[in-house]
Amino acid sequence: MYLCIVKLEQAIQSSKFKNEVHKATLNILYTAWWLKTIMSNELKEFGLTHEQYNVLRILKGKHPEQVCVKDISCRMIEKSSNVPRIIDRLVIKKLVKRADSPFDKRETVISLTQSGITILEVTTEKINELMETSVIMKSQDAAQINMLLEKLRGTE
Amino acid sequence: MYLCIVKLEQAIQSSKFKNEVHKATLNILYTAWWLKTIMSNELKEFGLTHEQYNVLRILKGKHPEQVCVKDISCRMIEKSSNVPRIIDRLVIKKLVKRADSPFDKRETVISLTQSGITILEVTTEKINELMETSVIMKSQDAAQINMLLEKLRGTE
DNA sequence: AATAAATAGGTGTATATACATTTAATAGTA
DNA sequence: TACTATTAAATGTATATACACCTATTTATT
Numbered sequence: 099m100y101l102c103i104v105k106l107e108q109a110i111q112s113s114k115f116k117n118e119v120h121k122a123t124l125n126i127l128y129t130a131w132w133l134k135t136i137m138s139n140e141l142k143e144f145g146l147t148h149e150q151y152n153v154l155r156i157l158k159g160k161h162p163e164q165v166c167v168k169d170i171s172c173r174m175i176e177k178s179s180n181v182p183r184i185i186d187r188l189v190i191k192k193l194v195k196r197a198d199s200p201f202d203k204r205e206t207v208i209s210l211t212q213s214g215i216t217i218l219e220v221t222t223e224k225i226n227e228l229m230e231t232s233v234i235m236k237s238q239d240a241a242q243i244n245m246l247l248e249k250l251r252g253t254e
Numbered sequence: 255m256y257l258c259i260v261k262l263e264q265a266i267q268s269s270k271f272k273n274e275v276h277k278a279t280l281n282i283l284y285t286a287w288w289l290k291t292i293m294s295n296e297l298k299e300f301g302l303t304h305e306q307y308n309v310l311r312i313l314k315g316k317h318p319e320q321v322c323v324k325d326i327s328c329r330m331i332e333k334s335s336n337v338p339r340i341i342d343r344l345v346i347k348k349l350v351k352r353a354d355s356p357f358d359k360r361e362t363v364i365s366l367t368q369s370g371i372t373i374l375e376v377t378t379e380k381i382n383e384l385m386e387t388s389v390i391m392k393s394q395d396a397a398q399i400n401m402l403l404e405k406l407r408g409t410e
Numbered sequence: 411a412a413t414a415a416a417t418a419g420g421t422g423t424a425t426a427t428a429c430a431t432t433t434a435a436t437a438g439t440a
Numbered sequence: 441t442a443c444t445a446t447t448a449a450a451t452g453t454a455t456a457t458a459c460a461c462c463t464a465t466t467t468a469t470t
Contacts, residue, residue: 105404114315118397118400119385121396131332133282173268180426205447243281247282247399305456334456362419
């Protein structure tokens with residue numbers, strides 16, 4: 099696959115954009131795919147998918163607290179992720195464990211196992227290194243991107 | 255679903271970012287999901303998925319030429335899309351047709367049907383309207399985003 | 411020409427997305 | 441209290457992603 103391609107025009111073999119805004123939407127979609135792909139390549143050797151990693155990260159943020167499925171869902175980057183099934187796979191790999199909530203019997207609460215913590219430390223280290231080397235972005239540029247993306251999603 | 259949420263911190267219920275660059279990567283991933291979601295909502299009433307729409311757009315760009323599966327694949331925003339199966343669904347809906355290539359018997363060439371052209375005109379109109387109203391971006395900001403995203407993917 | 415290597419497209423499988431439905435439990439209301 | 445509405449999680453289905461593998465055909469090499 100062609101992950102070294104820089105220009106959008108080359109990446110999607112097209113230069114017919116309606117305008118700069120149209121090009122920007124395609125560029126955002128392509129860059130997100132590019133980011134997910136390079137991250138997934140790194141996670142692959144640990145048998146983790148990008149989404150499983152996202153769930154583990156969310157659990158880490160609350161550790162050693164248990165987190166219910168709903169709270170994990172609303173912290174996911176992709177809101178329509180089907181969290182119960184992602185957890186199924188993490189349970190099989192013994193990276194997280196399910197338990198009944200003592201407060202609300204409808205809830206299932208999830209927490210990291212020791213293996214989950216360990217794999218997360220190693221993979222996070224790897225992902226951070228990857229970001230250092232593959233994502234060329236000065237802090238100021240990143241802040242600019244953050245501002246522009248939040249502006250474009252705004253509806254006020 | 256909470257598509258009106260603007261700030262990333264609210265969207266993913268977290269404000270623990272390693273740095274601005276880390277936040278920017280999450281912001282790009284979230285914005286891509288947000289864009290795909292609002293576009294898919296619009297396409298749904300025509301029974302099209304975002305990826306099917308992408309294939310139709312690529313065919314439109316070459317129409318009335320026929321395009322082989324490989325050429326469609328390398329023009330897709332998400333490179334790992336399984337194009338033969340997306341085409342399967344478009345064929346069932348009679349929006350595209352398959353034919354054997356006269357030059358290379360390994361190739362299948364795809365082209366839009368009249369219904370394909372019609373549905374594409376209507377949906378593109380809808381998507382353009384949506385972009386006008388939902389994506390708040392001045393041409394200059396868009397150009398800035400394009401520059402920054404291409405810079406961050408760069409490896410030279 | 412015969413064989414090997416490369417290529418195009420299709421197929422199989424595991425995982426994920428998007429969305430609807432189901433079940434159990436809780437909260438709210440007459 | 442009884443009934444209704446809401447909520448949490450799980451489950452079912454169609455589509456898509458990611459990746460491996462297969463088959464037919466073409467290209468390259470000997």
